[in-house]
Amino acid sequence: DIQMTQSPSTLSASVGDRVTITCRASQSVSTWLAWYQQKPGKAPNLLIYKASTLESGVPSRFSGSGSGTEFTLTISSLQPDDFATYYCQQYNNYWTFGQGTKVEIK
Amino acid sequence: VQLVESGGGLVKPGGSLRLSCAASGFTFSTYSMNWVRLAPGKGLEWVSSISSSSNYIYYADSLKGRFTISRDNAKNSLFLQMNSLRVEDTAIYYCARDSRRGTREFDSWGQGTPVTVSS
Secondary structure, eight states, rough: OOEEEOOOSSEEEEOOOEEEEEEEEEEEOTTEEEEEEETTTTTOOEEEEEEEEEEEOOOOTEEEEETTEEEEEEESSSOOGGGGGEEEOOOOOSSSEEOEEEEEOO | EEEEEEEEEETTTTTEEEEEEEEEOOOOOGEEEEEEEOOTOEEEEEEEOOOSSOOEEOGGGGGGOOEEEEEEETTTTTEEOOOOOOOOOGEEEEEEOOOTTSSEEEEEEEEOEEEEEOO
C-alpha cells in the first residue's frame, strides 16, 4: 500500500498569507496526485489533479507542484473562504488520502 | 451532476446497512464510481471502487471482506452493502465519481450519509 503523509497537520495563518502544504508518498506516484478542500459538514471539493493542473472553476491562487514522492499545494494569498482542511490523494495505485491539513485563522 | 446518498443510520455492532447513491445529471453507466468515508476526528479514507460495467471492483484492505459495492446502471444507482459493522466503521460515507477526464481522481461528490455503529 502507498502511504501519504501531509505536513503540517495544522497550520495557523492570516488573510493574505502565502501558505504551503506538503504531501509525501511512500513510493513514487508519478504525477497521479490530487488535492481536495473540505469544509465542515460539506463534501470534499477537487482543487488540483495530476499534481499541478487546476480544476475548472478553482481560483488561480491555488497551485500544485511536484512529482514522484514530493508534492506541494500553495495558496498564494489566503482568503477568508480558504480556511478549511486540505487533503492530498494518490491515484497511481488504487487510492490513498493523506491525513489532512487544517488551515486555521491565526 | 448530482449525487445523493441515503441509507445511513444507527446500527449495533455486528449489524448491517445498505447505503445507496442516486446519480443524475450525467451518463452514470459510463463512469467508475467510488465510496469514501470520513470518520470522526480522522481523515478521508477510500473504501471501494467499481468500474462502469462492474467488471473491476476494488476494496480497501482494512475492510477485510465485510463490504460489497455494486451498481444498477438502469437505475443510475450505486450501493454499498456493509456487514459485520464495527464501532470503527462510524463515519460519514460519500459516493464520488471518477473524473470526467477518464483519470482516477474524484471530480464530483455527494453530501454524504452518516453511519453510527454503537451499542
